[in-house]
Amino acid sequence: MSSIEERRRLFAKYKEDVKTRGKPFFPNAMFHDTVMSLVVVSIIIGLAIIWHETANGTTAGLLGKEYDAKADSGTFSFVPRPDWYFYFLFYLLRIFKWPDSVILGTVGVPTICLVLLLAVPFVDKRTERRLSRRPVAIVASILVVISMGVLTWKGATATESLASENVKKVPTWIKRNKLPPAAVPGANLFAQIGCLNCHSYLGTGGGYSGAPDLSAEGSKGKGIAFQIAHLKNPASVNAGSPMPSFATLGDQRLHQLAVFLEASKGGK
């Protein structure tokens, strides 16, 4: 750590050095900036062209669909997938499990990272800028790049479970969880309406958001009424729950789901 006098002296020297030995911004540096800007615009145009040329509306191309089906709060065949640059944040949620430590993933870790980032110039008050003399900075940046890279990669490659694939698992669920016939309609519903995009059930599903495993939901003894109330408005019985409301399913289907969940005892 250098004293403020030392840092002031060095900045005065910087100003003097630039005055005596520097070169004007125009034309050299400005030329570099202009070339780089043209490259950036070309890349953006290139991506737009590749996107449009290989995709067709809701048919995905090299860079995905141009648009998905219209938003519909009544259907649940959705995958809550954020844009790729949020994967690292989203995937954190799978490390911290609901409900005990999810707050660490949604608020804790991002806040700590942000505070650390803002604190960088106040923690590192040395005047040294050569990388070979800044081992802490090097290790920190390598760790940040690796962890963000791994989280982004994990988020990008997380498998999405298709409703048609999930339905094929229902017979296995009936066998392993010894589901009574009354629970079968609920099981089919559960497999198709998107529950498995967040929750897992006997090894299927999981998605991005690290929602609890529901294989043994019935052994918690919460009861049908609780399950229905929870599906209608998760946050009303489970404060702060990030799960969306499924009230639009209607009473009959909500009841079927609740029966299925209560009959799920964890495959024992």
Add this chain to the structure above:
Amino acid sequence: MAVARPPRSRRKQMEAIALYPLDWLEERSGLVGAVKYFLFRKVPGDTNWFQTLGSATLTAFLVQAITGVILAMYYTPDPNSAYESIKHITNDVTLGWLVRGMHRWGASVFIILMFFHMARVFLFGAYKYPRELNWIIGVLLLVLGMLEGFTGYLLPWDQTAYWATVVGINLNGTGPIIGPFLSSVLRGGSEIGPDTLARFYSIHMLVLPAAIMGLIGLHLYLVIRLGVTSPPWSKKAAGAPWIEEDEPEQPARKGLVEPTPRGGAAK
């Protein structure tokens, strides 16, 4: 009272006429001087290509601003017609697909460039005294840029947009104390609906861009005021404590030393 004018050549007269608007502007605003100062200010002689990442980020932002203005001319922030207006832009409007594609992918490029630019500043140690404030402004710009991504994602009003935002807002709600309040402000009620879309649209194209533009202005002002950092590995880095103070600038004893052969060292 005729003051004798010095005779002027035709060329000088033409120059005076051409420069008159600039002189007029300079006399009333000082803007010409400001631009001259910006263009001809000295920067260290050893700046390199890594240091173009900042202006590259600015370019990506400008692409977002321009394509965003065009998209706003065709987009309708209403749940009943938002999706159709996106389809209309993509399929019917002349070059609409290009403008939308540039906005969609320009967002990714903008965010990547912000991270690259930040990595450059970090590895060059360019956040150090007296540039701490500019680092903080940069971090704020990064956060605001990410929020632009979050709010823009909902606007196409398709399934992906809708459900990612439902979960995104709900995750916000898990935050302590202000979490649930923030969620209901973002939603504009207890459900995602017309109010949410209008709210996100307004935040996306008015609130955040205004904040970002203001901070970019401040960011650039500080860059110009404090100067650009030399690469740390440079042999002639400006103001570097690790470089010997005394450089033999000019061999002062000219004439006393033997003339050196071409390409040879002076000493």
